[in-house]
Amino acid sequence: MREVFQQSLREVQDRLVEIASLVESSITAATTAFGESDVALAEGVIDNADEIEEMAATLDQLAIDILARQQPVASDLRLVVGALRMSASLERMADLAQHIAQLARYRYPESAIPKGLKKTFARMGALDVEMAGKIVELLRTQEAAVIDEVRDLDDDLDELHAKVFEKVLSDKLANDPTGVVDATLASRYHERFGDHAVSVAKQMQFFLSGTLE
Amino acid sequence: MREVFQQSLREVQDRLVEIASLVESSITAATTAFGESDVALAEGVIDNADEIEEMAATLDQLAIDILARQQPVASDLRLVVGALRMSASLERMADLAQHIAQLARYRYPESAIPKGLKKTFARMGALDVEMAGKIVELLRTQEAAVIDEVRDLDDDLDELHAKVFEKVLSDKLANDPTGVVDATLASRYHERFGDHAVSVAKQMQFFLSGTLE
Structure with missing residues (x-):
């Protein structure tokens, strides 16, 4: 029984890593699709989001089964509860990658990136x-040090998000409402993606230490 | 023991209703603040979001304690797991009300609503x-019929969201990049608020029927 239980917990962890890896592929492809107006790549990201949604639902079901049958406590319980929340964040990250890819597809063959913002969006995507x-690394290694690295990256992202608004509200984009809308949404999607990554990191902190701060 | 357990479950439900009621107050105030550029009201919404965050954290802790100590099964387990997810959605709804209020505050004493969109945003807010x-009603009464009502309202909201983009991309807002940004963000915030309401409704469906569809 104990062995079955340990195996279920490992499966939760493995599935989280698997979903996160697919999210990583999605945002990588979405960033390239957005930067290079690559419609085929954009379509792939859109398909991925459905797959990730299914994988998240399967993981949720596994977590609920573990709660019902094996009644975990302490850090085991935190992993299972955390998995339910992390799956929701990872699913949202996939949705946001999808939204970025959709912007590229809507504007094709034009670029969805307004003039003067190409470098900024390349940096946000990176x-x-x-x-x-x-x-992916944090879920695989469970190394607490990675949590702070995620937070630091998010701070950089927030700075760039603010910069996009400065640029968009400057005179340069007057007469280009489409460019203003695209830049506003794309920047918001990138920023939210980072926020959800921080949420996942916080859940891992909760799992590792029992506190959310 | 059984009585303690039933009492804990009632407390979960009561807390969900309480948080949802505060979210309802927040979005009501945010809509008025946004429509009438009422800065004092906007500040209240911003404070509310912190309170809701704390209430959600307390509810999460209660749910985790119930999972650890009382090992619920079947619909009891679905309620507790659902509460963890619903608290996250309700917290996000409060954040989105806060974002709408912040737009009103940033633009004060100007209006954050570009010309020609006042009625549309009043309708989205409503x-x-x-x-x-x-x-609130769904959490309190657990009436499955309310779930479909929430979905129908969300369809109306999505239509308005699409209309805002049509308007924003028409010529009328050329030369008003601030208006384009505000309208883009406000419309997105309203639309996401509706999506999270649908998520809560889906969780209640899961609780009531055991399926998510």
Whole structure:
């Protein structure tokens, strides 16, 4: 019985790593699709989001079964409860990657990136990709040090998000409402992606230490 | 023991109703603050979000304690697991009300609503308020019929969200990048608020029927 239980917990962890890896692939592809107006790549990201949704639902069911049958306590309980929350965050991250890819597809063959913001969005995308990679690492290694790295990356992302608004509200984009909308949404999607990565990191902190701060 | 357990479950439900009621107050105030550029009201919404965050954390702790000590099964387990997810959605709804209020505060004494969109945003706000009210009702009465009402309201909201983009991308807002940004963000916040209300409704469906569809 104990062995079955340990195996279920390992399966929770493995599934989290698997979903997070797919989220990492999605945001990587979404960033490239957005930067290079690559419609085929964008379609792939959109398909991925459905797959991740299914994987998250399967993980949730596994977690609920463990709660019902094996009544975990202490850090085991925190892992299972954390998995339910992390699956929701990872699913949202996949949705946001999908939204970024959709912007690229809507504007194709034009670019969804307004002039003067190409470098900023490349940097935001790179930060999101790096955060997603750190989440995979954190879920796999359970190393608490990675949690702070995720938070630091999110601070950089928030700075860039503020910069996008400065730029968008400057005169340069007057007469380009489409560019203003795209930049506003894309920047918001990138920023939210980072917030959800921080949520996952916080859940891992809760699992590892029993506190959320 | 059984009585203590039933009491804990009632407390979970009561706390959900309490948080949802505060979310309803928040979105009501945020909608008025946004529509009438009422800064004092906006500040109240911003304070509320912190209170709701604390209430959600307390509810999460209660749910985790119940899982650890009372090992619920079947619909009791679904309520407790659902509470963990619903608290996250309700907290996000409070954040979104806060974001709407913040837009009003940033633009004060100007209006955050670009010309020609006042009625649309009043309608979006009214829909969000109605959805929040339905969520309170659903949590209190556990009446499955309310779930579909929430979904119907969300469909109306999505239509308005699409309309805002049409308007924003028409010529009328050229030369008003601030208006385009505000309208884009406000519309997105309203739409996401509705999505989270639907998430709460889905969790209640899961609790009541054992399925998510």
